[in-house]
Amino acid sequence: MPNWLLPEHIADVLPSEARKIEELRRQMLDNFRLYGYELVMPPLLEYVESLMTGAGQDTELRTFKLVDQISGRMLGLRADMTTQVARIDAHLLNRNSVTRLCYAGSVLHTRPSGLHTTREPLQIGAEIYGHAGLEADAEIQELALASLAMAGFTDVRLDLSHVGVLRAILAEDPAAAKDEAALYLLLRAKDVPGLETQTAGYAPAIRAALLALPSLYGDVEVLKRARDVLPDLPGIAKALAELAALAASAIGRADVAIDLADLRGYQYESGAMFALYVPGLPNAVARGGRYDHVGEAFGRARPATGFSMDLRELARLLPTAERKHSIRAPWGNAPELKEKIAELRKAGEVVIQSLPGHSNEQDEFECDRALVLDDSGSNWILKNLG
């Protein structure tokens, strides 16, 4: 085995791809700032218990673990930054007001989520703490859509779902409530035969409601159908009304679909959830939603909602960045030459000094101009290279 072989689903990012990713990262973080989101940088690794606080079983399975040589305690490499940011809001900032935070950094997954998916996504996201109303969910949804528009995606599908529907159904039947974890998995997989077996002993109305969820998928008309077929419970009515409002706020910006069985989050979600899809990729490019109980798990209840996405995946779908035009300059220590180069760089030009013996080499950059001495031999001027 050559000693440079990388583990499966782990890869280097080469120059043109890296530039696309980095440009996207900067654009998005700058845009988050325009909405008032403050950047935070949580650590790559933490004690495993703190990483798991408020998170579900998926996070546990996805987290790489190692032993800390200083404390002897178990550390985990973060698999998702959302709970880290919730910890920062709950403990370090200690603000009672609305707090908007954003982040960008690598996360690691023990297993890839899809066939061609990386185990090292570059997660970027934004979270709002301190507002329980739907306005915060709508802002997050808008920001996620604006981020995709900014990256050049025009054809976006927004799938909406709501944990409140399942919770309201489960609260009606203790037998069903006990099986919550299993039901989650079956609904996520839209495994109707599995659901039929699992729900065999439940109260008939509860069973019928659970079996209806996988077929409650489609355009916003589904909400009407859901009102007809699901039990008349306040929790369900509230969830469906929230979904109708969120769907309405996205009209004209995305194709909206409702999927009441889509529970593919990290299991910390507590309200409306969404996933964004773009052509060419079966997996969601962005996920988000409300998760009001994570702060509580950290000892300070704070309403919360947010979204995140993988910049590597997004960048992969975008066309290759054009080669950047640049200026070739000779190598040398003459003060006038150095001054001229500094001036051009200050103006935003890429100036590449050719190292001796390498004057015609170029890779990522296309030199369309050269810095040369004029006929008098004393002034540095730019010459177009045909």
Ligand SMILES: N[C@@H](Cc1c[nH]c[nH+]1)C(=O)O
């Ligand atoms: N971190 C979640 C999405 C999210 C952010 N905030 C709330 N939910 C994910 O990657 O699926």
